[in-house]
Amino acid sequence: MSNKKFVYLFEEGHADMRDLLGGKGAGLAEMTNIGLPVPPGFTITTEACNAYLAQGNQFPEGVLEAAYVALGKLEEKTGKKFGDQENPLLVSVRSGAPISMPGMMDTILNLGLNDASVQGVAKLTQDERFAMDCYRRFIQMFSDVVLGVEHHLFDTKMVQHREKLGLTYDYEIPADELKKIVEEYKIIVKEAKGFDFPQDVKQQLVMAIEAVFSSWNNQRAIVYRKINKIPDDLGTAVNVQCMAFGNMGNDCGTGVAFTRNPSTGEKELYGEFLVNAQGEDVVAGIRTPQPIAKLKEDLPVVYQQFIDTCKILESHYRDLQDIEFTVEKSKLYMLQTRNGKRTARAAVKVAVDMVAEGLITKEEALMRVEPNQINQLLHRQLDPTMKVEPIAVGLPASPGAGCGKIVFDADTAEKMGMDGEKVVLVRNETTPDDIHGIIYAQGVLTARGGMTSHAAVVARGMGKPCVCGCEAIKIDKSAQSFEVNGKIYRAGDIITVDGATGNVLAGEVRMIEPTLSDDFVTLLGWANEVKKLSVRANADTPEDAAKAREYGAEGIGLCRTEHMFMAQERLPYVQQMILAGNEEKRKEPLAKLLEFQRADFYGILKAMAPLPVCIRLLDPPLHEFLPNYETLLLEVQAMKFQHADAQQIEEKEILLKKIRQLHEANPMLGHRGCRLGITFPDIYVMQAQAIFEAMYQLKAEGIDVSVEIEIPLVIDVKEFLMLKEKIMAKYEELKTLQKDQELNFMMGSMLELPRACLVADELAKEAEFFSFGTNDLTQTTLGFSRDDAEGKFIPIYLEKKIMKENPFAVLDRKGVGELMKMAYEKAHATRPDVLMGICGEHGGEPSSVEFCHMIGLNYVSCSPYRIPIARLAAAQAAINYPRKDA
């Protein structure tokens, strides 16, 4: 039964055992084995955790026995004894999951202290105050984390004693007073729990291990896993490690460092150090730490040793490392190493630099950057030409600029954010309980905490703008306002935070679009070498087309013509066309629209030449071009009450009637797309004529263009054929006028309804290309109206874990994807060289791009700003799922 090895000494593990030992355990093992100074310890495996949880919080046979054996080894190595009155062994107990979950899990330090062993510590260190301070810290931490006693009870006690003595800082409280505090702490525990604070150190250890295991399923951990899409069944390991003390005086301290700047990617040691402190003091953001460079001044030997260690670690792991260390009496101890989280900018720079340094290959570099993350590089920044005076400056904790209404709690942020309002979450400091609010905020501003504080780490991970440690702002939560330099800003007031500079600004500030760094361009160049998918843009104007080319678009995958109809000077003609009632009366407005459209197509084709441009003929229901029904309805009634001119009322009523006629119960499933083309063929023929005439004009100018004419919302080859024939007839007519010069174009259709996918074999007899319209296809396959679902029930579905992702953001492979695969196979069975792509928002989402690569599509098309993401995602997909085509 228990042949399984549940406990590994650090020297028994290595870096590849991440799943079993957790990230932290594997890192400690690896560091131990490559000879770095790591306090001895052992790891209880994730398998033990999963078995424990599966058995209803019961240890599987052999776990504790093995832990005691390992503990014995630690005693041997250190010559100390667990719980001993003379030379006691103290340990830390930490969680460590296979995937890094910072701040999610619980940690206990100084375990092994009791009334007896605290004496040993005092004797050994010759520092009774230190010993008592450790003890009271331990009681507080253990009671909070393991026993569930509210920690403010202990805080209040400390404050009482400090104030009684008239002291400012905790560390000024003398040993005798701490002794009293320890006794009072014990009473707090007794009163809260009904039993004494455990003096049996083995019981302490067992309870701590259980607490770590159980914390895998605490609310914070569940939420973190949900937003980071981490499976629930990984479990966490437990690391038991001899304590190193950073809080034994000024030759002690603790720090956190990155081997390169995690914000910019610069090759420079980057970190923070807190003298005479334990690790939790840094991470919690309660005291603001010093830059790592300060260590050089204070403890130059230790600093040099640390620098060397960092180099060893980086070349060992071939990636940027995030390191925790402690200095005890001028001796360096490494407590953790892991691949460091970084901004997109840093990720790109580190990856490109490491290729240059010969550390990694180009393909590895491509895999090092998370496509979703680079979104932040492509997000807007404050316009640097604007001279704006910040109202305060904090730490630039996560780049990008965000603007919105001030809110002071995460629940409100979430609520307003879900309602579509832009908010900035303002907090003294954030905790894991705030994550749901950060998700919905445009940015985060905290009054306290450093670059590695919770808010900073989480915001960087999400690509949200964040300014931390902005101590100038004084938050009065009950008044729902903050004061800065005597000025009051209230909940609902608009502010802007600039996570690149740390500036906080009043009101909304003009922002500009980002440009690509040289490193980024280099990386994307490598992506192009690797990827199989073309990446096109969705673009409706020459300006969009130019922006798309700048970002590397290889064509336009979707040029929507309806946006062209919406322009102010055109809408009257469009309305005239709609209200005409018959083909004869449509002629005049159509002739006018022909001129506009010809110019539209000329512009966009010229901007993209010679790359392919896929033009979709008119798609939306006609009532979208008419005045709002409800507004007009009320207006007519109001005119009647106000006894307005009868003729005016009548005119409005005629319009109202027409809009009512065009009104649809479910416009998404209504009279739109090619159904318009079939009902009013003259509209599609006009559009085709505009395309052909623009192409002939460009041909005359010597400009080669390549056009794909796309029919939307097709469900049957007969629809396609009828429209194709009319369009081809127009082409033949125009060609005759152009000395029979041929134009370079294809005709194809969208695949955006389930039936289109099911009959793609028949469609492919006539259509030369297809583009999946996965927005519509998702709506109909799932029966989810996007307008209704995203606001109403998708959030509930995500919360209740019925869905892992919003299917409009991440392609639903099991439903929509299945239809796409089917359509791909059917279409290729009829026409092996059929061109197939995807347009719509999934085209720029990495997981969806991966799927498109896997099923064999030729291209993805997305908004210009997402093209770099799509290029990178396409490259990663090609690396992960090699495809045969050239």
Place this chain on the structure above:
Amino acid sequence: MSNKKFVYLFEEGHADMRDLLGGKGAGLAEMTNIGLPVPPGFTITTEACNAYLAQGNQFPEGVLEAAYVALGKLEEKTGKKFGDQENPLLVSVRSGAPISMPGMMDTILNLGLNDASVQGVAKLTQDERFAMDCYRRFIQMFSDVVLGVEHHLFDTKMVQHREKLGLTYDYEIPADELKKIVEEYKIIVKEAKGFDFPQDVKQQLVMAIEAVFSSWNNQRAIVYRKINKIPDDLGTAVNVQCMAFGNMGNDCGTGVAFTRNPSTGEKELYGEFLVNAQGEDVVAGIRTPQPIAKLKEDLPVVYQQFIDTCKILESHYRDLQDIEFTVEKSKLYMLQTRNGKRTARAAVKVAVDMVAEGLITKEEALMRVEPNQINQLLHRQLDPTMKVEPIAVGLPASPGAGCGKIVFDADTAEKMGMDGEKVVLVRNETTPDDIHGIIYAQGVLTARGGMTSHAAVVARGMGKPCVCGCEAIKIDKSAQSFEVNGKIYRAGDIITVDGATGNVLAGEVRMIEPTLSDDFVTLLGWANEVKKLSVRANADTPEDAAKAREYGAEGIGLCRTEHMFMAQERLPYVQQMILAGNEEKRKEPLAKLLEFQRADFYGILKAMAPLPVCIRLLDPPLHEFLPNYETLLLEVQAMKFQHADAQQIEEKEILLKKIRQLHEANPMLGHRGCRLGITFPDIYVMQAQAIFEAMYQLKAEGIDVSVEIEIPLVIDVKEFLMLKEKIMAKYEELKTLQKDQELNFMMGSMLELPRACLVADELAKEAEFFSFGTNDLTQTTLGFSRDDAEGKFIPIYLEKKIMKENPFAVLDRKGVGELMKMAYEKAHATRPDVLMGICGEHGGEPSSVEFCHMIGLNYVSCSPYRIPIARLAAAQAAINYPRKDA
């Protein structure tokens, strides 16, 4: 090239050669070969027609040559000569398609007459007047049908001459006057066409054959094929046959007869006879003919011969025959026989009688009744207890009763009918040009024509009520009214026609539902022996359930619970539940609704016990239970203008806001079905509780019931599982209160969205049954909102032949059907004994029922009144597509 035999003498063909010789040709050949008196003739094949049309109206090589050879044979047989001045051969030229298309194609009689041969006819018959009358009829008919000269030009001429001589009837016009008319007719032709009326009889023959071939593609024929779903590529044959003259005096005549009554199915000769007339006079309905029995008095020998011939034909063809005959100088000639069209009532009776007579098998009997047609037996009739005085009485031409606004032309009937208005089409007589209006009418009333007139034949075929030959009504089309007994009825006035009695009634008359005849019950009993599909009913009330059992329902396939919520006394609680805002506040109205629902389920389960009842949990979006948004919007604005009480306005505004919140852009794809259950689990749990409590109550009464609890709109097994768990928890709770007695129920889901079909394998892990909701599945697979599509673009799609059928009426096999097959296979892969059915309107439509049988479903479910149709369709499907299951 022309090895093909394009021309068959009647004696060379037989009944099985219908595709090649057409129905009429095959019938004539068969009658010839079994020794019946058929005037000699030959048939030019449908292949010749198709080749002619395919070559752009050019005769394929060999056709005319073979026709001339066959013509020679006729001359040999008769001793007459085509175009001869002494003993001329005259022929009829008739179309005959493989599928009977009455009145659709064109016929020419007396072909072979010219200025010379007319003399021969006069000499032979000793009747110059007869000869001249034949000639002028021929010129008129040939000119109209072949040359396209408008026939009213000729009619006017006849009227002029008749009036000039002061005569009442055409047959009173003497020979000399007819000679003048013939000359004037020739001038009409010359003026209209620019050439002389053809005197070359071979040219006449060729032109007539061409006219028949071309008429395959005339508008009337195309429309007829469209509504009767006849393929366009069958083509028509041409029958050239020696004339028999029914118009040579009072020992002559022509008639049409059915071997049994085509209206009731009674075994009695049924037909009409017109003395001294040609065939067209009967069919056109211009003169009202005598009953066939009259022939017995006038020509007893001929009558007996005819009776004998009918017997031979019926036992030869083993089916009711529709016969055309002519008596020339007391000699009987058979001109046509075919299986007779009949009413549903007649079809059932004839089929059942013929089984009793040993003529056909039960399976043949089942195949003899068209399931769509028996709809008319299931339609309402006038309530016989109502004493209503008819305003007029005509012929009872097609059974059933119809009521609607008077319209006087087919276009208006179509237009109003498409807009959902009920209309009765009132005409002097109908022509094939009126078919599109008859389709949309509730009934047809004509002032002229007999039981075999166009209106009667077409209406019977469609199962529309029709009253013919109602000569009392005087139609004034220009005034848009008719007068009857001095009273005026105008377009838009409501009338009721009773096709079973011939009564015409003013206003709307109470109607009653039909009951099943013994014959019908017998036939449906045979259907049950044969069919593999269970037939269930969609029923929401005990009354519906009782009606369903009466029609033979084998369970309820869909019991909708939302209709129960709509009842007047319940709606306030439903609204209270919706507006509650949280679970706590929902408790009270839910408790109230629980009581109602428990009683609902008790009633319906008791009514169906022990047959299975599938209960669908709440499905529609909640706003359907609230007041209309638009109405309320206007009301609130009006209240403001009218300075209504501020508090009242505020209350209304709160309600308005809630409705606006619930408003959806596309409710069909919105927050409904199980999405409600997931958002508000307490509603579904209440419904489940009501079901379980009703079941326990029935159990206590010793009544066994079988329930299927159905979750609507599922797309993922996680939705299903979450709701199943909550429902099962409620069950366990109630079971404990009931001494752990088990209830007999299953849980399953609708398959009504494409994704549900695509993941049916996963769903089947948890669901024990599935029901295809093909209304919704059609909407999403095709992207057709039913509310929008049926009124807006489906008519256009049908008209432009993009679709053959309205996909909401007839299941779209290629799209929706493909998903159904996929779902069937996936579900069975996981759960081989999974129960699968279909509910919704396709479940009662014969072609859809056939498809459900073919893919292997267990049952279909439809409205109670369509159950007999579904049973018959299921039996026919089982005969046509044998299935292995028991």
